[in-house]
Amino acid sequence: MLRPLIPFLCVNCGKCFSHKHHLTHHMRCHTDEKPFMCVICEKRFAFRSAFNVHMRTHTGEKPFSCVACGQSFSQKHVLTNHMTVHTGEKPFSCETCGKCFAFKSAFNVHVRTHTGEKPFSCVTCGKSFGRKQYLTEHMMIHSGEKPFSCVNCGKxxxxxxxxxxxxxxxxxxxxxxxxxxxxxxxxxxxxxxxxxxxxxxx
Known part of the structure; x- marks a missing residue:
């Protein structure tokens, strides 16, 4: 007779797991434990998968290759996104205006043009922006940084x-x-x- 499945319960959020090691793995979300450390830059990670991805930034390894053009990528989801360039697929459709997008990130940015949402706020003056890129540029006003120089006159x-x-x-x-x-x-x-x-x- 088979023993009934006894789930392993997370006491913090109530999520259940069928194996103890899955629960142990999950608990790092709550404890902030990061046992995997990069020996090059000393950055730490809670999960081996994230650690392995990070190490590729140092080694330059790009194990995921596009069968259509041969371009390689360090992460599988980046390759998946890239493939839409060849297929022309645009699975993310705006319910408001019908415009379609190949990437969810671009879709999310577009939706904010309808909702007016500006989730990126300046900690110095409180001004908000719809894109993180705009906040980064804005912060240079406060820091005084001017990284874009004219090759003709140096301004x-x-x-x-x-x-x-x-x-x-x-x-x-x-x-x-x-x-x-x-x-x-x-x-x-x-x-x-x-x-x-x-x-x-x-």
Missing amino acids: CFSQRRHLTLHMAIHTGLFASCPPHVLLTSNLSPSFIIMPAHRQFLR
């Missing part, structure tokens, strides 16, 4: 779009366009030069 900017706007001086694009419109391949088809932007055209 530095905190945001890439300000450098792109400034480059119109050197390319001559601004001079050939009406005073209020700048057409470039790097910006949107019609970029309005507002008074606040004119400082970058000097």
Whole structure:
């Protein structure tokens, strides 16, 4: 006669597991135990799978290859996302406007244009943004960092779009366009030069 299955219960969240080692593995979520340490940078991980992925950042190993173009990736889910480039599949559809996306991350960003959600907040001034990239750029205002420099004159900017706007001086694009419109391949088809932007055209 088979013994009845006795689940192993997590006392913190009530989740059940069929094997004790699965419960032990799960408990690290609650205890913050991180037994796997990288000997190169000393970063620690709770799970061996995450540790193995991290080690590839040091070794450069990319074991997952695309059968269509041969490009390799360090993580399987990145390869899965890449394959949509070849298949044209766009499984994430916006219920509001019907626009489709190949990647969930791009879909999530798009949905915020409808909901107005801005989950990334500046800890210094409280301003919120819909994309993490915008918050990162904004933080440079507070830090004074200006990583984008003009190769022609050396002038530095905190945001890439300000450098792109400034480059119109050197390319001559601004001079050939009406005073209020700048057409470039790097910006949107019609970029309005507002008074606040004119400082970058000097």
